[in-house]
Amino acid sequence: MSTEIRSSESHAAIAVDIVHSGLAADAAPLADQLVGERAASRLTTQDATLWGPDAEPEASIRLAWTTLHETSRPLLAEIDALAAELRAEGVDRVVLAGMGGSSLAPEVICATAGVPLVVLDTTDPGQVAEALAGDLRRTVLVVSSKSGSTVETDSHRRIFESAFAQDGIDAGSRIVVVTDPGSPLAALAEEAGYRKVFLADPHVGGRYSALTAFGLVPAGLAGADIAGLLDDAAAAAGRLAADDADNPAVRLAAALGAAHATGAEKVVLADTGSGITGFADWAEQLIAESTGKEGTGLLPVAVEGPDAPGFADARDDATPVAVGPAQGDARISTTGSLGGQFLLWEYATALVGRLLGINPFDQPDVEAAKKAARALLDEQSPAGPAVTPTLVDGPVEVYASGGSWLSPGVATVADALRALLAATPDHGYVAVQAYLDRIDDASIALLRTELARRCGVQTTFGWGPRFLHSTGQYHKGGHQNGVFLQVTGAVDADLPVPGRPYTLGELQRAQALGDGQVLAEHGRPVLRLHLTDRIAGLSHLIKAVQEVKA
Incomplete structure (x- = not known):
């Protein structure tokens, strides 16, 4: 029906x-x-009592998305005006620094519209370096963070600001900010004199923000038809409220x-x-x-x-x-x-x-991985079993945590993969998490289909650290029947983060180890395969997967 x-x-x-x-x-x-x-009409009128008294405080400040097809209209003229100014200055390359809700929606909008948008939702030095290698004289950087303190996005801002300056470009004129009112990023942008600050509706959570400034600003600057997007949402709104x-x-x-x-x-x-x-x-x-x-x-x-x-x-x-x-x-x-x-x-x-019977507007388990990563960066927490590999198979180091699911007799990557799949509970799932370059290492995504075909259980694939702002909540807070395959890689050319005591490669490593540590503390099996040589390691890993019996 x-x-x-x-x-x-x-x-x-x-x-x-x-x-x-x-x-x-x-x-x-x-x-x-x-x-x-x-329920539908009460949701439309932003009734925060729909999810019970415990959820009401959070829901009361997270429901303005139901009317964004109307309330976001004034943004259109501002975005159009800025886009025209930039084009007149020869600036037509848009780079978006944002994580989770700050990047996923504009990426879909632009890809669907067929307009180019460079998305940085990574801490991989190679991928960020590739974005830096584009023509900076034609580039505007959109720095998008609801909290105004997202570590990945702040790192991108610092790196690009330094690169603009080194190229003799006034960095302030090339940085556009999207954030919530009163955030640290809003204050910084005003102090630094950035080109434009768009303040988003603070009563919309990040994952519901597709039709706020977070979705519309980067997509509109890139050339997508954002007015049509709001029109289509408006056409649906009345029926969805019934x-x-x-x-x-x-x-x-x-x-x-x-x-x-x-x-x-x-x-x-x-x-x-x-x-x-x-x-x-x-x-x-x-x-x-x-x-x-x-x-x-x-x-x-x-x-x-x-x-x-x-x-x-x-x-x-x-x-x-x-x-x-x-x-x-x-x-x-x-x-x-x-x-x-x-x-x-x-x-x-x-x-x-x-x-x-849950609150759909909070994310109680996301912060744990962030804290673990920060502790590793600050050297306040030992890396534990991640320091010494369980075994080394050619260009791949094997690390295991989260219980005794990996037997002492395991000698190869293929053996370790078999053990991980064998540890998957009935009706469980396998999560593949790649802390690599989404462009140069794209072939790793083949692991999802190959493993799913062989193990017969649902298998997800996520690019790290991007998935930490997405499925990372479910991994810790949802049904506890997942097993986790992390893939990390050696960094050939690292990038320092100006004004910070770490590099992008160090941040990427800390994020992988921190999340793996939290998953292991939840009793979940975690297998980390570290590619000491990315090209040779990827080839070795794919061959190992093919050795796993279908």
Whole structure:
């Protein structure tokens, strides 16, 4: 069954199809429950009591996203004016420094629109160096941080500010800031005389911020049609606010909630011709950080397509969702414009939070990995078992933590991988976490499909440290049935962070070790494979994976 809404332009229509008849039947009572509770209309009017008294203080300052299609309109003229000024000065290359909600939405917007945007959501020195190697005389840096203190983003700002100065460019004229009012970054930007400061709505959390300045400023400067994006969201808004069982967000929330109640705690997202590029990467953060807490939640699994392992062969612990027309084994499909899909999934995720009995607006387990990384950087905490490798196999060092799951007889990378997969609980998952260069080391993403095909359990892939601002919350706060494969690599040419006592490579290493330490403290098996030579190590690792029996 399906529900859809349409604006005056057919491309703006959004629809939710619950393809699987059994799931549709299970979802119907939950949809009726949400309708009876007037959950959609109360969400639209920003009723902070929807998630219970414990969540109310946080929810009361996190619900302004329901009206962003209206309240963000004044930004359009400001962004257009700045874009015109920059183009007149010959500045047409946009580099975005931001993590999580500050980068995921603009990356999807620009990729879908086909306009170039260089995204820095990494601490890998090679990837940052490649961004620096572009024509700085044509470059504007957008520094985007809600808190104003994000360590990765602050590092990028410092590095680019220094590079501009070394090139004889007035750094202040080339830096644009997006942050919340009163943040340290806002104060710094004013003091430093940066080109422009956009203050975002502080009553919108990062993962719900696609239609705030965090999504619109970098995308608009890059040339995307952000007015059309708001138009499409506006076309969907009225229907998503309606208290009836045909509301697409109600149906999607009810279907996901019903699936979770039967043990399908994973949501496998595959694009099936939506016309949107990279939507699952944005939805991943929204779903995982919003629902993965208190030992429950929905784990999003972004896959390569409807024929990919994890989607085509999904077991009863997962719900395959097509972003686009229903194909293959999809149980749910969502179709429509990007602006409409943003709002649809935000509504549905908030409503799922009500069904699961959790607060969808906090992230109680994210800070632990940050603290561990800071302690390692400050040398206040020993690196523990990460210092000495368990074994060395050619260009790969093997480290194991999180219990005694790796037996003393293990001698190769392939052996270690077999042991990790064997430690995966029933209905568990494997998380591959690559602290590498997303451009030069892109082939590592093949590990997701290869491991998923061989182990038969849901397998996720994340670039570190970007996933720490996304699925990292679920890993510690959600269902505790994951095993973790970290891949780190030697740094050939490191980059110092001006004004800080560490380099990017040191920060990257601390983030990997810190997160692994926290996961191990949660009793989760963690296998870290360190590539002492990235090219040879990647080749060795891929061969080792192929040795693991399918």
